[in-house]
Amino acid sequence: MQKIVAKNTIVEMDGDEMTRIIWTMVKDKLIHPFADVKLDYYDLGVTHRDQTDDAVTVAAAKAIQKHGVGVKCATITPDQARVTEYKLKKAWASPNGTIRAILDGTVFRKPIVVKNVPPMVRSWKKPITIGRHAYGDIYRNTELRIPGAGKVELVYTPADGSEPTRALIHDFKAPGVAQGVHNLDASIRSFAKSCMAYALGEKCELWFGAKDTISKIYHGRFKEIFAEEYEPRRAEFEKAGISYRFMLIDDAVAQSVRQPGGFLWACMNYDGDVMSDMVASGFGSLGLMTSVLVSPDGLYEYEAAHGTVQRHYYAHLRGESTSTNSTATIFAWTGALAKRGELDGTPEVTRFAHQIEESVIETIEGGIMTKDLSLIADPKPSGHADTEGFISAIAARLADKVGAAAATR
Numbered sequence: 001m002q003k004i005v006a007k008n009t010i011v012e013m014d015g016d017e018m019t020r021i022i023w024t025m026v027k028d029k030l031i032h033p034f035a036d037v038k039l040d041y042y043d044l045g046v047t048h049r050d051q052t053d054d055a056v057t058v059a060a061a062k063a064i065q066k067h068g069v070g071v072k073c074a075t076i077t078p079d080q081a082r083v084t085e086y087k088l089k090k091a092w093a094s095p096n097g098t099i100r101a102i103l104d105g106t107v108f109r110k111p112i113v114v115k116n117v118p119p120m121v122r123s124w125k126k127p128i129t130i131g132r133h134a135y136g137d138i139y140r141n142t143e144l145r146i147p148g149a150g151k152v153e154l155v156y157t158p159a160d161g162s163e164p165t166r167a168l169i170h171d172f173k174a175p176g177v178a179q180g181v182h183n184l185d186a187s188i189r190s191f192a193k194s195c196m197a198y199a200l201g202e203k204c205e206l207w208f209g210a211k212d213t214i215s216k217i218y219h220g221r222f223k224e225i226f227a228e229e230y231e232p233r234r235a236e237f238e239k240a241g242i243s244y245r246f247m248l249i250d251d252a253v254a255q256s257v258r259q260p261g262g263f264l265w266a267c268m269n270y271d272g273d274v275m276s277d278m279v280a281s282g283f284g285s286l287g288l289m290t291s292v293l294v295s296p297d298g299l300y301e302y303e304a305a306h307g308t309v310q311r312h313y314y315a316h317l318r319g320e321s322t323s324t325n326s327t328a329t330i331f332a333w334t335g336a337l338a339k340r341g342e343l344d345g346t347p348e349v350t351r352f353a354h355q356i357e358e359s360v361i362e363t364i365e366g367g368i369m370t371k372d373l374s375l376i377a378d379p380k381p382s383g384h385a386d387t388e389g390f391i392s393a394i395a396a397r398l399a400d401k402v403g404a405a406a407a408t409r
Helices: 017-031 046-051 055-067 080-086 095-103 185-202 218-240 249-256 269-282 310-317 327-344 347-365 387-408
Strands: 010-014 039-043 069-072 106-111 129-133 142-146 150-156 165-172 176-180 205-210 244-248 263-267 289-294 300-304
Touching: 010 055, 010 327, 017 310, 017 327, 017 387, 039 055, 046 055, 046 080, 055 069, 055 095, 069 327, 095 289, 095 300, 106 185, 106 269, 129 185, 129 269, 142 150, 165 176, 185 205, 185 218, 185 263, 205 218, 205 249, 218 244, 244 249, 249 263, 249 269, 263 269, 269 289, 289 327, 300 327, 327 347, 347 387
Parallel strands: 010 039, 010 069, 069 300, 129 263, 205 244, 205 263
Antiparallel strands: 106 129, 106 289, 142 176, 150 165, 289 300
């Protein structure tokens, strides 16, 4: 059988722990047997990031700027315990945060819906997409531990040499902590534009939630810019039969669980981090969530929305059987392949990506699934597949699809 050939390069970013094990299985069983794909490889495993002083993460982001499409495995963002465990030089920053800051994009996360894994929230009938601003807030913060009495201030020193502006954060009388965060008008504006373009493309309602009643300047600026970007496009929204709604974030959370779904929920960086996990769990599993970073200048980075599955990795190291859900990791690959095919004008590559996705859905709906899904499936299967068995079952269906498609050409 002749392999499908991708015309241009995809940037591949390897990761950590159990997802790194899965990553290799997915490539060996679902990608390489059927397709020739040029991969520009970067090892973002935490030990290699440590060895390169995290320069490899910056290099990977710049490679995406060059090639346009990347696919990333889940990675460790080390805390002090991880620094000790892996004997790292320091607690390196989140590689996702570093890449997002360089590409300055919006993260869109959407649940993967399968018929026999019903949503935990009874009202949800259609996917809720989270649009997460991918710059600033606590992910680009500066923090201080305050050892004792003293003042902490915000100071803005104009570049033109004029008088600085100062604002008191707190007059400490005892030890505490302080944090400074920032954002950029240009980044907020590109976030708003990306979300409105996505909503119009998908013809879905657009929500944006913030807490401008409390944060009148910082959150208020997001509200102002979204309003400025919406007004020129109001007629487009009305023509598409959709609308834009601004809500307080707590109201948006309360309303979200009473809606049937089918809308795009634009969130500030931290809110999007939290709400994407809530939506993923509500629809069944973090293993059933796609994630793509889209930059204003048309760059795409696909990844799984979940972490490195540490507990399963330790079991794997002990030689124990694991049942780790690889669906989101597989869909990261298919997202990158489909976009590569779309950008390159090679529909056979995009079609191959969709064949993989169909094979995954059909495998789960056929009753073959990992343990996390078997516990919430309806009807419940008699058992569950192990990590490799699940991917092998998908590969068998994919081989049939690719073979049948080749026979008709």
